[in-house]
Amino acid sequence: MKNRRVIVTERIAEEGLELLRAELDVDYRDGISRAELLDIIGEYDALIVRSVTKVNEELVSRGTRLKMVGRAGNGIDNIDVDACTRRGIIVANTPDSNTISAAEQTIALLLSSVRHTAEANAFLKGGNWDRKPFRGVELYGKTVGIVGLGRIGSMVATRLRSFGCRIIAYDPYISDERFERFGAEKKNTLEELLREADIITVHTPKNEETYGMIGERELAMCKDGVRVVNCARGGIINEKALVDALRSGKVASAGLDVFDEEPAYNNPLFEFKNVVVTPHLGADTVEAQRRVGVNIAEQVIMGLKGELVPNVVNLPTVLREELETLRPYIDLARAMGSMYYQMEKAPVDRVELGFSGEIANQETGLLTIAFLTGLLSGVMSEKINYVNARIKAEERGIKVFEKKEDKKLKGYVNLITARIFNHEHNLEIAGTLTGGGRPYIVEINGFDTDLYPRGIVVLAENDDRPGVIGPFTTALGEAGINISMMRVSSKDGVNMMAVSVDSNVDDATLARLRSVSGVRKVRVLRFK
Numbered sequence: 001m002k003n004r005r006v007i008v009t010e011r012i013a014e015e016g017l018e019l020l021r022a023e024l025d026v027d028y029r030d031g032i033s034r035a036e037l038l039d040i041i042g043e044y045d046a047l048i049v050r051s052v053t054k055v056n057e058e059l060v061s062r063g064t065r066l067k068m069v070g071r072a073g074n075g076i077d078n079i080d081v082d083a084c085t086r087r088g089i090i091v092a093n094t095p096d097s098n099t100i101s102a103a104e105q106t107i108a109l110l111l112s113s114v115r116h117t118a119e120a121n122a123f124l125k126g127g128n129w130d131r132k133p134f135r136g137v138e139l140y141g142k143t144v145g146i147v148g149l150g151r152i153g154s155m156v157a158t159r160l161r162s163f164g165c166r167i168i169a170y171d172p173y174i175s176d177e178r179f180e181r182f183g184a185e186k187k188n189t190l191e192e193l194l195r196e197a198d199i200i201t202v203h204t205p206k207n208e209e210t211y212g213m214i215g216e217r218e219l220a221m222c223k224d225g226v227r228v229v230n231c232a233r234g235g236i237i238n239e240k241a242l243v244d245a246l247r248s249g250k251v252a253s254a255g256l257d258v259f260d261e262e263p264a265y266n267n268p269l270f271e272f273k274n275v276v277v278t279p280h281l282g283a284d285t286v287e288a289q290r291r292v293g294v295n296i297a298e299q300v301i302m303g304l305k306g307e308l309v310p311n312v313v314n315l316p317t318v319l320r321e322e323l324e325t326l327r328p329y330i331d332l333a334r335a336m337g338s339m340y341y342q343m344e345k346a347p348v349d350r351v352e353l354g355f356s357g358e359i360a361n362q363e364t365g366l367l368t369i370a371f372l373t374g375l376l377s378g379v380m381s382e383k384i385n386y387v388n389a390r391i392k393a394e395e396r397g398i399k400v401f402e403k404k405e406d407k408k409l410k411g412y413v414n415l416i417t418a419r420i421f422n423h424e425h426n427l428e429i430a431g432t433l434t435g436g437g438r439p440y441i442v443e444i445n446g447f448d449t450d451l452y453p454r455g456i457v458v459l460a461e462n463d464d465r466p467g468v469i470g471p472f473t474t475a476l477g478e479a480g481i482n483i484s485m486m487r488v489s490s491k492d493g494v495n496m497m498a499v500s501v502d503s504n505v506d507d508a509t510l511a512r513l514r515s516v517s518g519v520r521k522v523r524v525l526r527f528k
């Protein structure tokens with residue numbers, strides 16, 4: 001893949017760069033100017049960023065070769081994921097690689113701010129000695145309110161419980177079980193949390209809902225002398241409101257790693273002695289950066305090889321182990337999708353996919369996407385991949401429905417069924433995997449079959465009578481085309497032959513096959 005070019009616009013670990021260099025042509029341009037990046041982005045197949053580079057519409061529209069954006073880190077608020085999705089650009093991040101570091105930084109900022117560590121450090125090094133100005137408070141016995149009990153919030157909860165804190169949390173999007181698991185008392189509203197907490201720490205993503213979620217009104221609800229920490233994203237706690245609350249004494253201390261405007265210079269929050277600040281260092285540990293760098297390099301390499309990438313943001317989330325289980329089904333679903341336009345020349349209105357048996361308990365959304373990728377890839381000039389297949393199907397007016405049934409259908413342990421509707425008639429296909437993980441198409445329009453969807457398959461319908469199959473296979477043989485597998489099935493006086501062949505069927509041979517007496521229809525299906 002040395003002809004594939006990747007640009008890395010921010011510092012990532014050497015271990016990650018080494019992996020990239022072994023496979024790709026790497027341009028490591030930490031700190032490149034925006035203007036230059038806009039000028040040259042069209043030369044690259046992949047872009048790797050951290051939190052500073054803004055991957056917006058302007059940038060991706062110029063990235064005409066871009067197939068992948070790798071976020072070396074967690075938050076994706078600097079990436080316009082929709083703009084990437086529309087262009088089929090995969091966006092992947094490394095969500096689990098720096099969470100421990102961010103949780104530890106949260107604790108560091110909290111301790112440092114309640115014990116005046118940073119201020120006392122500067123005081124002592126400035127040639128002074130005094131204890132009076134620096135009396136702090138203990139964490140022991142305090143009520144800590146965690147807003148967002150996700151990966152980092154839950155790690156903060158676990159760590160603070162060992163300090164003897166009572167943990168309360170507000171997160172409307174998680175199950176009660178998760179609150180219990182992390183020893184956090186569930187609060188149904190943000191207001192309840194704000195009124196009870198001695199310390200508040202935010203761990204939500206930054207989005208329209210969370211940006212400014214703690215503002216003037218919310219700070220007014222807090223206990224007098226509340227302490228706050230933000231190691232998530234600048235602006236989740238409104239900065240202007242925080243300045244006012246620090247000035248009035250409502251907020252006794254703050255620990256901040258992130259700011260509304262980054263890089264942050266002369267932020268008014270820097271003027272307060274009781275505010276401890278760090279320049280977005282949450283993920284900046286040797287261990288986290290090594291994990292992040294290696295993880296994003298591996299994913300970009302996989303993405304450019306056309307493999308499914310574990311942490312794709314613009315696809316349904318699947319765990320690495322789930323992906324391993326799903327992979328053969330993904331191939332099957334894609335192959336099933338690719339059959340339609342090879343068999344029919346009519347536009348599709350609606351697709352109904354059914355997943356039955358054990359597969360119904362998996363993330364079948366990915367299989368639907370695989371089916372649509374197979375369906376559309378052959379007929380659209382635009383690049384269709386797992387990322388934009390759903391959008392492209394919608395744009396073409398194809399309605400997609402999914403049905404899951406965890407009981408066996410037609411005796412198959414797992415079965416994927418597809419009904420593809422057009423104005424005139426439907427195509428119905430069913431496929432399964434054998435115990436050994438080999439995909440088979442087991443039914444086409446009511447004909448039982450066992451078509452192996454690889455290579456070239458001649459699919460024919462003929463009268464169910466003697467004297468048709470012989471001349472048909474002879475025509476293949478005389479054209480020097482070897483048959484590797486063949487299955488004949490019958491329904492209502494019609495046969496369907498599925499003949500796997502080892503070499504291409506040229507137009508002349510196809511014409512001869514069609515002219516065999518009793519043959520009604522012949523199509524050649526090509527599978528990847």
Ligand SMILES: NC(=O)C1=CN([C@@H]2O[C@H](COP(=O)(O)OP(=O)(O)OC[C@H]3O[C@@H](n4cnc5c(N)ncnc54)[C@H](O)[C@@H]3O)[C@@H](O)[C@H]2O)C=CC1
Binds near residue numbers: 095099
């Ligand atoms: N300072 C740093 O260097 C780092 C910062 N981060 C940031 O930390 C934050 C948390 O990251 P993770 O824990 O990995 O994310 P996560 O996605 O695992 O957890 C976020 C949680 O917030 C909850 N949430 C969403 N909207 C909410 C709302 N309106 N009210 C209450 N809860 C809400 C979600 O349900 C979820 O449980 C993100 O903003 C991320 O960008 C992450 C890594 C390093």
Ligand SMILES: O=C(O)CCC(=O)C(=O)O
Binds near residue numbers: 051072075
């Ligand atoms: O160190 C970085 O690149 C930023 C870390 C971060 O904020 C994140 O991963 O969300």
